[in-house]
Amino acid sequence: NNFPTAAGLASSASGYAALVSALGVLFDLPESTSDLSRVARVGSGSACRSMFGGFVAWQAGVSNDGHDSFAVQVAGHNHWPELQALILVASDKKKAISSTAGMQTTVETSELFAERVRTVVPKRMDAMQRAIAERDFAAFAEITMRDSNQFHAVCLDTYPPISYMNDTSRSIVGLVHAFNDARGRIAAAYTYDAGPNAVIYALKDDMRHLVELFTYCFPRDEAMLPEAFYPDPFAIFDSADQVGQRLTDPSTARLAEAAGKFPSGSVCRIIHTEVGDGPRVLPASDSLLDHAGMPKRAKA
Numbered sequence: 001n002n003f004p005t006a007a008g009l010a011s012s013a014s015g016y017a018a019l020v021s022a023l024g025v026l027f028d029l030p031e032s033t034s035d036l037s038r039v040a041r042v043g044s045g046s047a048c049r050s051m052f053g054g055f056v057a058w059q060a061g062v063s064n065d066g067h068d069s070f071a072v073q074v075a076g077h078n079h080w081p082e083l084q085a086l087i088l089v090a091s092d093k094k095k096a097i098s099s100t101a102g103m104q105t106t107v108e109t110s111e112l113f114a115e116r117v118r119t120v121v122p123k124r125m126d127a128m129q130r131a132i133a134e135r136d137f138a139a140f141a142e143i144t145m146r147d148s149n150q151f152h153a154v155c156l157d158t159y160p161p162i163s164y165m166n167d168t169s170r171s172i173v174g175l176v177h178a179f180n181d182a183r184g185r186i187a188a189a190y191t192y193d194a195g196p197n198a199v200i201y202a203l204k205d206d207m208r209h210l211v212e213l214f215t216y217c218f219p220r221d222e223a224m225l226p227e228a229f230y231p232d233p234f235a236i237f238d239s240a241d242q243v244g245q246r247l248t249d250p251s252t253a254r255l256a257e258a259a260g261k262f263p264s265g266s267v268c269r270i271i272h273t274e275v276g277d278g279p280r281v282l283p284a285s286d287s288l289l290d291h292a293g294m295p296k297r298a299k300a
Contacts, residue, residue: 003271004092008099008164008195016040016047021279037071053077053278055132057125077277080135084207084234086200087271088214090168099194102155102162109159116154121147137203141189144201145176148191155194166196168218168266175259176200179213182251204234209252211236211272215244216256218267230270 003011020040024031033051041048041058048070049056054077061069106113124143131139155162169192176190187206191199202210211230220229226240237243247253290296 006094008193009197010046012044013046013050016043017050034070077275082203084274088198088267089269090196106158110154110157112154112157138186141186144189144191164195169196172198182255209249212247213252217259218262219244219264221265
């Protein structure tokens with residue numbers, strides 16, 4: 001994948017999902033995708049959700065052997081085509097505390113965690129599934145941000161406390177709320193996993209202005225080419241030279257001017273994407289290996 005490894009962006013999810021899916025095809029396994037998701041989560045919890053495309057829920061289950069803890073698809077990838085995501089990589093370095101080790105400590109020491117599991121998460125799961133079904137972005141966004149905030153509050157309630165977010169992470173939170181205030185509605189949402197890197201959700205019409213805002217406020221390191229910093233897959237800009245320079249909306253321009261520019265390189269890369277369709281078998285022409293099983297593009 002093109003995500004930094006062990007940096008709090010579920011980099012293991014796609015890898016384990018691809019591996020388990022490939023083994024399922026290779027051995028012609030009769031199991032359903034939900035059944036195979038049980039296998040994928042052994043390698044990485046997040047991978048069970050990545051077995052499907054679209055919007056996916058991980059069922060907690062109640063059995064001690066975990067057989068009823070698996071993933072189910074809530075909606076297909078075409079269900080909400082306007083929804084897009086912007087990933088702001090605030091650090092691509094390996095984090096000091098792994099997700100697994102951090103969660104184990106949280107379970108053992110955080111009093112807030114037990115309450116979160118018992119009452120908060122089940123209610124939010126139901127509310128989130130309704131928001132997705134109804135394509136209610138305001139509800140989707142608020143639940144997303146509130147749950148991210150609470151997750152990191154639980155991390156701080158862990159003993160010793162765990163702080164995954166950094167100053168750049170917190171600045172992005174402030175910018176998202178300022179962006180929503182400027183537009184008079186909830187137009188964007190942030191969420192953070194166990195790391196400092198932000199995932200921003202917005203609908204297509206608002207995402208353009210968010211890209212302009214973030215590329216302006218978080219300029220690239222001059223040593224990095226514009227197309228490497230932000231490849232612009234949705235053609236937001238007319239040319240790579242405009243990345244970080246163009247602010248077409250007056251309210252966004254005023255917000256950017258008030259926020260100012262953060263030190264270059266505070267965000268080292270921006271990934272712009274949308275809801276995907278999950279693992280799939282590619283044609284042989286797309287294989288990374290030749291007929292002898294050797295890499296086609298091995299470095300000398």
